[in-house]
Amino acid sequence: MKRLTSFYKYSHLNKLVLNISRQIPITKKRQHRPLEAILSISILAIFLVSLINFFNWILFHAEWNVVTGNIRLYAFGSFPQLYLWRPILWILLIIITSLLSIFSNRKSQIYNSLILAWILIVPIGIFLLAGGLILEPVASMYWGGFILTLLLTLSSGLIAFPIGILLALGRQSEMPAINKISRIYIDIIRGLPLITVLFFGQLLIPLFLPMDFEINRIIRAVIAFAIFTAAYIAEDIRGGMQSIPTTQKEAAVVLGLDKSQTNILILLPQALKTAIPALTNQAIGLLQNTSLMAILGLVELLGISRSLLANPAFIGKYLEVYVWLGLIYWLACTCIALIARSIEQKMQPTNLNAK
C-alpha cells in the first residue's frame, strides 16, 4: 500500500517535471527583465565612471614628477653616471635580440644563432654591469632598478631551464634512484612558497657559511629563483613529453637510436614545442616574482620605487608610482609573450604553414 502511494507521488512529480520541461521552450523568447537591465546599466555606469575618473586622475590630477624626474633611477638604480653606457648597451643588446627573435625568418642563419645569443646575453650583461678586465668594476650594491629586474629574470631563467630539463628527464627515467631524487626535489620545491626559498637564500644561508665567506646577495637570489623555477619548468616539460604518442618512442627504437639519442633528438624537441605556452607562463611569472626581492632588500624595480617613495619630496605619491610600475611590468611581460608567440609560430611544422 505504501509503495503504491509513493509511486503515485513520484508519477505525479514526473508529470510536473515533464510539464516544466515542456514549458521551457515557450520562454525562449526573451522577456523584459527590468532588474537585469538595471543591473547591467548600473554596472556599465560604474565601470564608465571609474574609467573616466581614472583617466581624469592620470591626465589632470596625478603629479608625474615622481616618475619623470627619476627615470634614471627606475632604469639603472644608483649605477654610477660615468658608466651608464654599460647598462644602456646591455639593454640595447637585449632589445635587438628580442626583435630578431620576433621578426627573423626561421630558415635564416640569424634565427639559428639566436639561442646562442640569448644564452650569451647573461654573461655579457654581468660583465657589462660588474666590470673587470678592461672595464672599471662597479659593486653590485649599485645595481638596481629595471636592469636588476632583468638580470635576475634572465640569469635565473637561464640556470633554471637546463636543470628543469634534467629533472623532467629524471622523472621519466627508469633508474629508480634518479627517478626518486627528481620526484622528491620537485615535490619539495613545489610545496614551498617562493618567499620561503628566497628568505632561506637571503637570511639563513649566510649564517651557515663561515664568517668571512660571503656569497653575493644577487647571486643568492638568482640561485633561489633558479631552484624554485626549475621544479615548475620540469613539470611543464614533463607534461609536454607525456603528450607525445608512444609510437614516436617505438619508431626511435626501430631506427636504432639509443635512450639518450631518443630523448635528445626525438622527444625533447617535441616536448619543448608543446610546452612553450606553459614555459612562457613561467618566464612571465619569474619576471613578476623578482619583485618579491623588494621586501628582502634588493633595490630592483619595486625596491627602488619604495625607496623613492620615502623621499620627502615624493611622500604620498605612491599611486603614480604604482601605476607607472604596472605599466613597466606589463610592457616587459608583453614582450616576453610576443617573443614566445613568434617562436611558437615558427616551430609549427612547415606543412601547416605552406597552405
Add this chain to the structure above:
Amino acid sequence: MNRALLSGLVGLSVLTSGCAKIEGEAGSRLNLIKRRGELVCGVSGKIPGFSFLGSDGKYKGIDVDICKALAAGILGDSRKVKFRPLTAPERFTALQTGEIDVLSRNTTINLSRDSSGGNGVTFAPVVFYDGQRLMVKKSANINSLNDLQNSNICVGSGTTTEQNLNDTFQEKNISYTPIKYQDIDQVVQGYLQNRCKAMTSDGSQLAAARFGFSNPSNHIILDSVLSKEPLAPASRGGDQRLSDAIRWIIYALFEAEEQNISNSNIQQQVKMARSNKSLTSLRRFLGVDSGLGSKLGLPDDFVVKVIESTGNYKDIYEKHLGEKSSVPIPRGLNNTYLNGGLHISPPLK
C-alpha cells in the same frame, strides 16, 4: 600566514645567530675598515627623514649622515662610505655575517637585541628618541586617549606597534577596534578614507606621513606616548675597538652641539684652540693636543673631520628633521640636555 612564516624565520635566525657568533678576538673590524678604505653601512632606505633615496640616486637622511660622520671619523673622508639597503628582518643577520660594518637603520635598543643570548649586537648611543604615538583629525576633537573609547584605530599588523597599542589600551581599560593593515602606506590610506578615527605608528613616521597629506594642519599627533623607541646604530658584538670608535664619534656630535661647534665655525675654533694654550679641554676635543684619538685607534683630529663633513648633531637634525626640512619633527626629547632634551655626551677626556 606569510607573517607567521617570517617571524618563524626571524626567530630561527635569532637562535642561529648564537652559533654564528663564534668569533676570534684577533683583529678588530676597525682595522678591516681602514684597510678596505671604506665603511659599509646598513640603512633602511625607506624611511623619510632617516634614510631615503634622493633623485640623484644617493641616500640621504639622519641615519645616512651618522654613517657619513663615522666614515669621516674613522677614514677621514665622509665620502668613503657605501650604503646597503636592508629590511628589518635581515638587518641583524647582515651585521653578524659581516656584510655590513655598522647598522644605522632605525633600530630600537632593547635587552634581547643587546644581550649575547639574543642578537648579541653592541649598540651605540641613541641618536633618535622615538615613541609610538597616535594621529587624529583635528575636527574629531580628540585630545587624549580616553576620547578614543569605542573607536576604530588603524594599525600596521604583526608589528610591535600593534602590541603596544593593545597593551596601552587594555591597561587604561579603553575598548577599541583595531583595523589592521600590512604596511604604513595602507594604514595612512585607511586613515585618510575615514576607516578609523586614529592611526598609530612611531612618532617620526606619523610626522612624515602627515607631511604628505594635502592638508597637514588638519591632523594632530597626540601627546601621549604608547611606547619608547630609542633608536641607535649598532655594530657586531664583541668588537670593542669598533664599537668604542662608533660610540665616541656619536658622542662627539653631541659634545660639539653642547659647545656650539658646528660646521660653520669649526675652522675658527681650531684656530682659537691652536693659538690659546689655556683652552685645554677644547684643544683636547679638537685634537690639537694629541691623545684622545689614538686611544680609540682614530686620527687625533677625528672630531674636526666629523664636524667639518656633517656638522654637529643639531646641524644633522635641522637638515633632515628640522622646522625648515621636509619632515619637520619638533626636537623634544632629541634636544641636548642643556635645552631639556635627553642627548648628553659624557666628557671626552
